[in-house]
Amino acid sequence: MNEVVKTKIETIINDHDVVLFMKGTSKMPQCGFSSRVAGILNYLEVNFKDVNVLEDDEIRQGIKDFSDWPTIPQLYVKNAFIGGSDIITEMTMSGELDQLLKEKQVSFSQDAATKIREENS
Amino acid sequence: MAISAEKIRDLIKKSFPQADIEIVDTAGDSNHYSAIITAQEFRGKSRVEQHKLVYKALEGAMDGSNGILHALALQTKIK
Numbered sequence: 001m002n003e004v005v006k007t008k009i010e011t012i013i014n015d016h017d018v019v020l021f022m023k024g025t026s027k028m029p030q031c032g033f034s035s036r037v038a039g040i041l042n043y044l045e046v047n048f049k050d051v052n053v054l055e056d057d058e059i060r061q062g063i064k065d066f067s068d069w070p071t072i073p074q075l076y077v078k079n080a081f082i083g084g085s086d087i088i089t090e091m092t093m094s095g096e097l098d099q100l101l102k103e104k105q106v107s108f109s110q111d112a113a114t115k116i117r118e119e120n121s
Numbered sequence: 122m123a124i125s126a127e128k129i130r131d132l133i134k135k136s137f138p139q140a141d142i143e144i145v146d147t148a149g150d151s152n153h154y155s156a157i158i159t160a161q162e163f164r165g166k167s168r169v170e171q172h173k174l175v176y177k178a179l180e181g182a183m184d185g186s187n188g189i190l191h192a193l194a195l196q197t198k199i200k
Contacts, residue, residue, distance in 0.1 A: 081169060087172065
């Protein structure tokens with residue numbers, strides 16, 4: 001992939017602990033899958049950088065090549081690719097996402113995480 | 122681009138012959154599917170790696186700008 005785009009992506013995921021590459025923005029998602037993951041992060045009170053791929057065609061394709069992952073959204077925590085909407089949903093419901101955030105020392109609301117499971121079980 | 126559940130199953134079977142595969146056409150429109158795949162090949166792999174293996178199996182059929190990979194809700198389990 002193009003080195004310029006690669007550097008651009010690396011800079012974004014280096015500069016922010018939690019990054020969501022998504023369609024639309026955290027406040028105005030433009031796709032159901034992106035909306036779901038942004039919704040989970042917002043609910044858990046995780047501070048994250050939203051990157052709207054619809055505004056940057058290079059990143060839109062580039063992030064797929066970079067992660068070797070064919071779809072958007074894509075979640076990065078402390079430089080590591082965590083997954084797309086299916087994986088994040090599953091990890092939220094199983095508690096693995098809490099575990100990961102704790103391990104990576106990312107601040108979030110444990111109460112909200114517990115509540116999201118209670119309400120969706 | 123519509124694709125049948127059978128076609129998806131066949132493609133997955135090719136890469137995971139022993140897997141248990143459950144596919145549901147969630148909207149009944151041949152465009153939105155949910156797949157639960159239980160396979161031995163997933164053992165020792167992270168979830169991201171497991172999903173990548175499935176995506177590889179479906180390569181060409183569902184990826185690309187006209188593909189419907191985006192509309193496949195995927196769940197992988199270890200057999």
